[in-house]
Amino acid sequence: MAQVTFREANKRYRRAFIPVMVIYAVVVFGGSYLLKQFETPPIWLSAIVALIMAAPIGGVLWLMWRLTRETDEYTRQQQMSAMAAGGLITAFISVMWGFLELYNVVPSMWTFLVGPIFFLSYGLVYRFVMKRSCEPGFEK
Amino acid sequence: MINSLRELRAERGWSQGDLADALGVSRQSINALETGKFDPSLPLAFRIARLFGKGIEEIFDDGLGHVKKAAE
Numbered sequence: 001m002a003q004v005t006f007r008e009a010n011k012r013y014r015r016a017f018i019p020v021m022v023i024y025a026v027v028v029f030g031g032s033y034l035l036k037q038f039e040t041p042p043i044w045l046s047a048i049v050a051l052i053m054a055a056p057i058g059g060v061l062w063l064m065w066r067l068t069r070e071t072d073e074y075t076r077q078q079q080m081s082a083m084a085a086g087g088l089i090t091a092f093i094s095v096m097w098g099f100l101e102l103y104n105v106v107p108s109m110w111t112f113l114v115g116p117i118f119f120l121s122y123g124l125v126y127r128f129v130m131k132r133s134c135e136p137g138f139e140k
Numbered sequence: 141m142i143n144s145l146r147e148l149r150a151e152r153g154w155s156q157g158d159l160a161d162a163l164g165v166s167r168q169s170i171n172a173l174e175t176g177k178f179d180p181s182l183p184l185a186f187r188i189a190r191l192f193g194k195g196i197e198e199i200f201d202d203g204l205g206h207v208k209k210a211a212e
Contacts, residue, residue, distance in 0.1 A: 072165035
């Protein structure tokens, strides 16, 4: 594990996150534009565009992992707890939706939603645990 | 684990941010340590002890010191 301070780890994360997000935006808009040029885009091209669109998200996940490894031990513990909670919440929602789907209560879930559900639940749990860690005694 | 981090910090007139910067950790970590919500790893406990020029046991107390004394 690299020995960097909390500040340096966050700086490294932000420095890499912004370009990855810019690449993501360019790829999403560029890819959509490219596919719209065809009445029926060839499947191989659609597959390549979709995989290229997913690649920056893989990059963000890797950056999150690197930040978790480089940050201080307390923040790491909180982040790992939030990630685990996010994963468990996502798994529960997926299974619950699956049962509802099985009995034709709800339509088939768009697999694409799994990512946002994870990120949202991870983010909310992390915010909650960090808010709790600041009470009482945190100097503003 | 009980610790005297807040007192040691106050003696030196340091803010939580000052101590966090000196140790290379977040302010949340310092607060969590001071309020006993988080116990540091051994390497971090050594860094804290060296920073204050004290022994680890002078700063951190696991409340079992009396057990050791009784065994002796």
